[in-house]
Amino acid sequence: MRRSSVFASVSAGALSLTGCVAPSQPAPRPAPPVAAPRPAPVPTPTPTPPPPPASADWRDWPLTPGTWSYRADTQGSIASFGLSGAPAELTLRCDRARSRIVLTRTGLVSAAALIVRTTSIARTLPVSPVTTGAAADLAARDMLIDAMGYSRGRFVVQGGGAPTLVVPAWAEILRVAEDCRG
Secondary structure, three states: HHHHHHHHHHHHHHHHHOOOOOOOOOOOOOOOOOOOOOOOOOOOOOOOOOOOOOOOOOOOOOOOEEEEEEEEEEEEEEEEEEEOOOOOOOEEEEEEEOOEEEEEOOOOOOEEEEEEEEOOEEEEEOOEEOOOOEEEEEEEOOOHHHHHOOOOOOEEOOOOOOOOEEEOOOHHHHHHHHHHHH
């Protein structure tokens, strides 16, 4: 009987050891399929809105880019408006010998007249073609020149097939007039 008791005790020990072993775990589940990231929707480009319409009042229009410059020459003096390093868009030249001021609008000028608008005067000027555009001849004491110099911040030169100029009213205009008036 001893043998059976040894067998029984070994069997009981083996059974007790099997209780200590961790139960086997089920095989891991495969990971669920991961959806590929969707690219962010590309926004459809919105067209740039057109610029707001120009105000009916020219005094609200933006200034034409450029500045005035002044220089004396052998005939009198010149005030020129335009971008630095580019040909002038508008020139006032004193012809001291004739006591005249020549207003020249540069560009493709096809009409026989230009319109100059200031805060106090609007006038249509007959023009003659010149190599750089069109020129109007004014007396040195013409009130339009003073009106251009004293206009509230700006004046406008229109017509002749060239783009409208909205020009700042700076002192160079009146300086040319004074040079011509003696």
